[in-house]
Amino acid sequence: MPSYKLYYFHGRGRAEPARLMLAAAGLPYEDVRIEFERWPEYKPKMPMGQAPVLDVDGTMICQSVAIARFIAKESGLAGKTNMEQARADMMVDGFGDMVNKMADYVWYEPDEAKKAEKKKTFYDTTLPEFLGYFEKLLVANNGGDFFVGDGLTHADVFFLSLSDDITAEKPDVLGPYPKLAALAERIKTYPGIKEWLAKRPKTPW
Amino acid sequence: MPAYKLTYFNGRGTAEIVRLVFAAAGISYEDVRLEQDKWPELKPKTPMGQVPILEVDGTMLCQSNSIARYVAKQAGLAGKTPMEQARVDMVMDVMDDMGKKGNAVFWEKDEETKAEKKKEYEETFLPQFFTCVNKLVGDSGHFVGDELTLADITYFNTTNLVGNYFKLPNMEEFSGLKKVTEHVTSNPGIAKWLKERPETPF
Numbered sequence: 001m002p003s004y005k006l007y008y009f010h011g012r013g014r015a016e017p018a019r020l021m022l023a024a025a026g027l028p029y030e031d032v033r034i035e036f037e038r039w040p041e042y043k044p045k046m047p048m049g050q051a052p053v054l055d056v057d058g059t060m061i062c063q064s065v066a067i068a069r070f071i072a073k074e075s076g077l078a079g080k081t082n083m084e085q086a087r088a089d090m091m092v093d094g095f096g097d098m099v100n101k102m103a104d105y106v107w108y109e110p111d112e113a114k115k116a117e118k119k120k121t122f123y124d125t126t127l128p129e130f131l132g133y134f135e136k137l138l139v140a141n142n143g144g145d146f147f148v149g150d151g152l153t154h155a156d157v158f159f160l161s162l163s164d165d166i167t168a169e170k171p172d173v174l175g176p177y178p179k180l181a182a183l184a185e186r187i188k189t190y191p192g193i194k195e196w197l198a199k200r201p202k203t204p205w
Numbered sequence: 206m207p208a209y210k211l212t213y214f215n216g217r218g219t220a221e222i223v224r225l226v227f228a229a230a231g232i233s234y235e236d237v238r239l240e241q242d243k244w245p246e247l248k249p250k251t252p253m254g255q256v257p258i259l260e261v262d263g264t265m266l267c268q269s270n271s272i273a274r275y276v277a278k279q280a281g282l283a284g285k286t287p288m289e290q291a292r293v294d295m296v297m298d299v300m301d302d303m304g305k306k307g308n309a310v311f312w313e314k315d316e317e318t319k320a321e322k323k324k325e326y327e328e329t330f331l332p333q334f335f336t337c338v339n340k341l342v343g344d345s346g347h348f349v350g351d352e353l354t355l356a357d358i359t360y361f362n363t364t365n366l367v368g369n370y371f372k373l374p375n376m377e378e379f380s381g382l383k384k385v386t387e388h389v390t391s392n393p394g395i396a397k398w399l400k401e402r403p404e405t406p407f
Contacts, residue, residue, distance in 0.1 A: 048299055048337050059288060066294035073287045086266050086275035093268035094253050100305075133253045 004029035005055040006067075007042065011203045014064040015052040017161045021068045021154060023196035025075030033201075065092060065158075072154035079153050088148045091137065091155035095162045098130050102165060123170060134159070135177040144179040145186070152190060160187045209234035209276075213257040214241070216407040219269040220257040222362050226273050228398035229358060230280030238403075270297055277355040284349055284356075292349045296341060296356035300363040303334055307367045323371065331367075332374045335382060342381025346388055353388055361389040 004022070008015035010033040022029050034042055034051065043049045047062045054060070054067040061067050069089070072078035079085035105118035138144040147155035163184040166173050174181035188197055209227070213220035215238035227234050239247065239256065248254050252267040259265070259272045266272050274294070277283040284290035310326050313319035338360070342348055348356035360382065364373070376382060389395055 047295070047341060056288065061288075061291045061295050063295045063298035066291050066298055069294060070287055070291035073290070082275055082278045083262075083264060085278075086271050087264070089271035089274060090252065090266055090268040093271050097253075129254065137252055 002057045005032055006030070006052060007032045007034060007046070007055065008052040009034055009036065009039075010201065011205045012161075012164070012200075013205055016164070017068045017154070017158050018052060018054065018064060018071060019200070020157045020161060020193055020196065021071040021075075021077070023192040024152060024157060024190055025071055025077060026192050027071065027075065065096065068092075068154050068158070072157075077151070077153055079148050084148050084153070088153040088155040091134070091147050092158045094130065094134065095158045098127070099162060099165070101126055123173070127166065127173065128176075131174070131177050131180060135180050138179045138183060144183065146183070152187070156183060156187050157193075160184055160193070207262050210237060210260040211235065211257060211272075212237040212239060212247070212260070214239050214244075215403070216405040217366060217402075218407055221366065222269055222273045222359060223257060223259065223276060224402070225358050225362055225395055225398065226276045226280070226282065226355060228394040229353060229392050230276065230282060231394050232276065232280060270301065273297075273355060273359070277358075282354050282358075284354055289349050289354075293354050293356040296338075296348045297359045299338060299341075300359045303331075304363045304367060306330065307371060311370060327372045327374075331371070335374060335376070335379050339379040339381045342385055346381070346384030348385065353392055357385045357389050358395070360385055 004027060006015060006018055006022070006029055012019075019031065039051075042051070046053045047060050050062055052064050052067060053062045054070070056070075061070060069078060069092075072088075079088045101122055105115050105122060109115040109118055138147055141147055142150070146152060147159065159180070163174065163180070167184075174184065187193060209232065211220060211223055211227075211234055217224075224236065244256075247256075250265075251258050252265055255267055257269050257272060258267050259275070266275060274283055274297075277293075284293040307326060310319065310322040313322055343351070345351035347353065348360065364376075364382075364386075367373070376386075390399065
């Protein structure tokens, strides 16, 4: 069994899909949470000077999605064929597009007025368009218990993480999307994930 | 052999990585280039209202990186083990960050801000970025293992696209990246495609 060390800050942020994936896979790991003041010590050791980073027996992988996909593959949760894997990957990329649009106003817009405007556009226009597509794709997969195939993949885990972020800002945002809402609730009870959600540190992001 | 149909606009853009992988793999495909006025009709039929899409065996895939990874896997160009594949994915995503940052500068509406951001991107970001990425190249002159992978092709493609609008630093300084570029451009399938591909504004 390789040893896994996940380096990130003390928050869910970009590392949470990997933590959820490790939980679903039942893989033990060291959850290293770096205080911001200590980051300058760690930064030069990371492949691109960024976190999260997964250290697997000394080999370092950066980029949150690459990390989560690796863990998924190691535990047979990435899709059973190349086509299933591609369909799972495409969902994750779609969720990523939404996350990036959120990050744009949450993290990267310093002007309060512009921030409020962008947030409004996100919830009025962007989110309904994307969630509409995601609901349709979910239902198209045999009625929609999972995004791909007949079991959990990293696509479902990334959706849970996205759903966490958007429902934190607007709790009833999944109301018009019953299958997406049901999937998020179901994945919360998945063995491993259920335990992690109960014990994970409570952080503002 | 399945029939592959790639649909995008008439340009390189986010489809080009897929075209380069098909070229390296020697896999034939239908390269559909949509006129802008045909797009509204197709949009609702696509998985996420976007192109590129790849149709294969009755399934429609979207998201350029996922499509590229799928085609690369069919041809053994995505890394041989889960760890190699993770390293390939990591390089793809790193290059994506560079491309996205460049895009954000390109689409900046305020002319003065745009000029400032372009300067920062060219003079500060890119040199630091390439210095870091150069360290990821192995002694083989490839990012992963000792053969061409999607990581090498992605590095070449993103740098090529960014270089069309932005002034790149002196790439001679990055010996690893130079080797990667040589490997990619000397791949017979890619060399042929680079010569034959349509000249387009984007």
